[in-house]
Amino acid sequence: MNAILKVQNLKKIYGRGCDDCLGTNPPYSKDNKCPTCGSIIACTDVNFDVYPGEILGIVGESGSGKSTVLSCLYFNQQATDGKIFYRGIEGGEKDLFNLNAQTRRQLQNIHFGIVYQNPHLGLNFNVSGEGNVAERLLVAGKRNFNTIQNSVHSLLERVALSPSRYKDFPKYYSGGMQQRVQIAKALISNPELILLDEPTGGLDVSVQAKILDLIRSISRELKVAMIMVSHDMQVIRLLCKRIIVMKHGRVVESGLTDRVIDDPKEAYTQTLVHSTIQ
Amino acid sequence: MYNFALLDENTKREVRRALLKAIAIPGFQVPFASRELPIFYGWGTGGLQISLSVIGKNDILKIIDQGDDDSVNAVNLKRLIQATTGVQLTTDVFDATLIQTRHRIPEYSLDSKQVFVFQVPMPEPLRKVEHRETETLRMHAEKDYGKMYVKLYEDILHHGEITLAADYPVLVFDRHLMAPSPIPRWDIPKLNMAENLFLFGAGREKKIYAVPPYTKVEPLSFEDHPFSVERSGHLACVFCGSTSSYKNEIPSAGGEGQVYACSDSFYCQSQRS
Numbered sequence: 001m002n003a004i005l006k007v008q009n010l011k012k013i014y015g016r017g018c019d020d021c022l023g024t025n026p027p028y029s030k031d032n033k034c035p036t037c038g039s040i041i042a043c044t045d046v047n048f049d050v051y052p053g054e055i056l057g058i059v060g061e062s063g064s065g066k067s068t069v070l071s072c073l074y075f076n077q078q079a080t081d082g083k084i085f086y087r088g089i090e091g092g093e094k095d096l097f098n099l100n101a102q103t104r105r106q107l108q109n110i111h112f113g114i115v116y117q118n119p120h121l122g123l124n125f126n127v128s129g130e131g132n133v134a135e136r137l138l139v140a141g142k143r144n145f146n147t148i149q150n151s152v153h154s155l156l157e158r159v160a161l162s163p164s165r166y167k168d169f170p171k172y173y174s175g176g177m178q179q180r181v182q183i184a185k186a187l188i189s190n191p192e193l194i195l196l197d198e199p200t201g202g203l204d205v206s207v208q209a210k211i212l213d214l215i216r217s218i219s220r221e222l223k224v225a226m227i228m229v230s231h232d233m234q235v236i237r238l239l240c241k242r243i244i245v246m247k248h249g250r251v252v253e254s255g256l257t258d259r260v261i262d263d264p265k266e267a268y269t270q271t272l273v274h275s276t277i278q
Numbered sequence: 279m280y281n282f283a284l285l286d287e288n289t290k291r292e293v294r295r296a297l298l299k300a301i302a303i304p305g306f307q308v309p310f311a312s313r314e315l316p317i318f319y320g321w322g323t324g325g326l327q328i329s330l331s332v333i334g335k336n337d338i339l340k341i342i343d344q345g346d347d348d349s350v351n352a353v354n355l356k357r358l359i360q361a362t363t364g365v366q367l368t369t370d371v372f373d374a375t376l377i378q379t380r381h382r383i384p385e386y387s388l389d390s391k392q393v394f395v396f397q398v399p400m401p402e403p404l405r406k407v408e409h410r411e412t413e414t415l416r417m418h419a420e421k422d423y424g425k426m427y428v429k430l431y432e433d434i435l436h437h438g439e440i441t442l443a444a445d446y447p448v449l450v451f452d453r454h455l456m457a458p459s460p461i462p463r464w465d466i467p468k469l470n471m472a473e474n475l476f477l478f479g480a481g482r483e484k485k486i487y488a489v490p491p492y493t494k495v496e497p498l499s500f501e502d503h504p505f506s507v508e509r510s511g512h513l514a515c516v517f518c519g520s521t522s523s524y525k526n527e528i529p530s531a532g533g534e535g536q537v538y539a540c541s542d543s544f545y546c547q548s549q550r551s
Contacts, residue, residue, distance in 0.1 A: 102420050109424070124428075131432045138431060139424030145434055145500040167435060 002087060003049035004192055004225050005073075010046040010082035012068050015039025017080065032063065032248050042068040043249040046082070050193065053223040055215075057240030057257065059230060059272065065249040066229040070195050073227070074114050075104050086111065088192060109139045113186025117198035119178035122185065123170045129181045130156065130166040136189045155184045159214060176207035183214065187222070196228040200235060212238060233273060237261055245269045283330040284362040289313055293331035293486070297477060300488035305450030306418070307401050312484040322355055322380060323481025325397035329359060329378045332393060332477070338366045340374035345382040345524070345541035352380070369544050381444070383465040385523045385545040388474035390491060396459040398480040401487065403447040403457040423455050426498060434503055443508075449496045450489055458495075464507045464524040469495040513538045518549035 013021060013034075020027055021034035021041055029035040032042065043065035050056050058066045072079040075096075083095040088111050089103070096107065108114075116122040123132050133152045142148050156166055159180040170178055179199055186194050199215065200208040216239055219226060230236050236243055236257065243260055245253040245268070253266045264270040281287065289311075296310035315323050333339070339359060343352035347369040355378065356367055368374050371384045378395040388394055404414040407425040417423065426447055433440045444460035448469065458469060459478060469476060469489055476489040489495055497505040510525045516537040523545055525538035540546035 101416075102422075105420055105422055127428055127432055128435060131428050131435060134431050135424055135428045138427035139422070143427075143499075143501050145431065145502050148431070149435075 002092070003051055004087045005050040006083075006085040006092070007046060007048050007050075007069075007073070008083045008085075010069060010072060010084070011044045011080045012042040012065075012072055012077065013039050013044075013080045014042055022081070028248070028250070030248075032065075041249045043072075043246070046244075046246075046251055048244055048251075048254065050225050050227060052192075052225055053219070054242065055219055055226040055228055055240045057228050057230065057236040057243035058246060059233065059236050059243055060246035061231060061272070063248075064246040066231075066246050067197055068249075069246075070114075070197050070227065070229050074108060074112060074195055086193075109136055110189045111191055111193065113189065113191040113194040115179065115182045115186050115194065115196045115199045117201040119170065119175070119182055122182045123178060125169060125171045127169070128167050129161065129170055129173065129177075132170065132181060133185045133188050136185060140189055152184075152188065155188055156181070158187075159184045160210075174207075175203050176211060179203065179211050180214070183211075183218070187218065187224070190222075192225060194224055194226045196226055196230075198230055198232075199228075200232075201230075208235075215239060233261065245272065280362045282335075282363060283333055284315075284358070285313065285327065285330050289327075290331040293327055296486040297328065297332070297488065300477070300486050301475070301490050303454070304489055304493050305448075305454030305456040305487060307485040307487045309484055310486050312481045315481070316358065317354075319482035320399065321351060322378070322397035324479030324483075324486070325378050325380070325395045325481075326355060326358075326479075327481060328395045328477050328479040328486065329376060330362075332395075333359065333363055333365060333376055335363065335365065337363075337376045338368050338374050339376050339378075340368050340371060341378045342382060342384070342543075343380045344526075345384075345545075346543045348543065371544050381460045381462075382524070382541060383461055383468045385540075385542045387468065388472065390473045392474045394474055394476050396461075396476065396478045398457065398459040398478045398485070399482070400445070401457055401478065401480040401483050401485040403445075403455045418454060421453065423449075423498075426455060430498060430500065430503075434500070440499070440503065440505075446505075447498050449498060451493050452496075455498075456487065456489075456495075462508055462524055463497075463505070464511050466495075466497050466505070467507070471495075510538060515540045515546060515549075518546045520546070520549050 017039050018037035020036040021039055026044055027035050032040050034041055046069055060066050071077045085092045130152055134148050137148045161180050200211050240257050243257045244251050247268045253269045261273050264273050296308045300308045341352045341356045343349040371386050376393050380397045402414055407429050408414050430440050444462055445457055446463050446466055448456050448458050450456045471492055473491055475491055478487045499505040512521050513525055514521050516539050523540045526541045527536045528539055530537045
């Protein structure tokens with residue numbers, strides 16, 4: 001099976017960088033800092049493929065670079081180095097970091113979707129919930145109000161938002177509703193890949209369970225591939241077949257979720273697995 | 279005492295350069311070094327600088343303010359330009375070679391020998407939906423006008439129709455989103471494929487832009503919610519009886535209720551005679 005997305009040697013450095021940390025295999029000094037110049041190595045030498053319909057998990061403690069990887073993939077930040085290839089652009093031959101801004105925006109608006117932990121990043125709070133979802137269709141060039149509204153409504157129904165709340169502003173929504181609208185917004189353009197940045201962080205357990213259920217059923221029915229970033233091993237175990245474990249900006253372990261969780265090879269992964277409340 | 283047309287030659291040259299660039303890229307806002315003038319920002323300094331830069335001794339000048347030749351602002355601008363250039367003034371839209379306006383386009387259509395100058399308070403059409411200049415620049419560069427359409431979508435959602443009245447956003451030459459200055463919707467169709475040149479000047483915001491002759495100018499709309507002009511245009515004028523001109527609502531002579539009168543004073547007079 002062909003990968004949808006290939007990520008090769010992704011690197012993001014905050015700071016000026018030096019010959020050491022900008023090269024491959026930057027020196028490692030037990031944290032994110034380059035021992036030579038002191039720049040922050042947010043992530044380096046990150047490699048992975050994403051296959052159609054799968055949910056790939058990225059785990060690690062806060063500051064390990066998982067969110068940086070996602071925001072580089074969504075072009076919210078410019079990666080310092082590395083290549084990404086996407087099946088939908090020139091048959092996966094073209095490095096997405098070399099795309100012009102307009103095509104890149106097309107990727108963001110049509111081919112990819114994103115759900116942030118903080119709904120303020122993903123939703124415009126001065127526009128109705130319905131308008132937020134419609135935005136991606138409008139950006140994609142749809143110009144028929146009724147057609148747009150119908151598809152928005154059917155998707156909001158799919159994510160179980162009460163029809164009486166469609167016209168309300170997201171600031172009047174509960175946290176769980178905001179995440180549902182974000183998920184609908186990500187899905188509306190029929191993307192091939194959805195990036196989930198701790199979508200259930202900060203939600204209470206029952207709401208969290210509903211959102212996770214929703215994500216899983218969407219993944220099964222629509223066969224859309226997802227990358228899920230989380231620090232919660234339970235969530236990852238529930239949803240992801242394959243995971244990547246990150247620490248201090250580096251990938252320390254990767255493999256099938258069951259294998260990694262039941263038989264962690266790296267000391268760090270063992271700590272991570274065992275620190276979960278059973 | 280003054281240089282011809284008040285402004286010094288270098289200033290006029292700079293404005294003309296901005297104008298050339300603006301005409302070359304229809305609807306694109308060209309920054310220019312807006313000068314201090316003997317009138318305040320907000321009273322037509324952008325339009326005035328363009329008029330002073332393009333005017334020649336043989337031009338015949340008409341200035342209107344909300345369609346009216348005789349309003350204070352129009353009269354004062356006319357006096358200033360005439361005092362510094364000695365050009366002939368007119369109220370006749372057919373005689374004029376250079377027309378400066380605030381918030382209206384005349385009812386009679388213009389021809390290829392006429393230059394039409396707008397006074398623009400707010401040149402950025404996207405400012406309604408995005409307050410950061412860096413972001414609006416990017417949006418124009420990438421033709422990323424989704425946010426503007428979201429505004430229209432929200433209007434229809436909450437009010438059943440698009441509520442933008444004046445300064446209705448238009449797409450010029452299928453490329454740049456443009457603020458047509460606060461002209462009523464009634465005047466928007468006159469911008470499309472017009473024979474004459476339209477120049478827009480925003481003095482406070484220091485921007486110049488243009489719509490060259492025979493350029494496609496399209497108001498944003500949805501397929502099932504097409505653009506429409508004000509309904510009041512089809513009411514009869516109390517003075518001339520015209521049912522096809524943009525109207526002002528004014529109190530009736532008896533003081534009870536309202537009547538409607540043409541906003542374009544020259545048009546109204548010519549209909550009466």
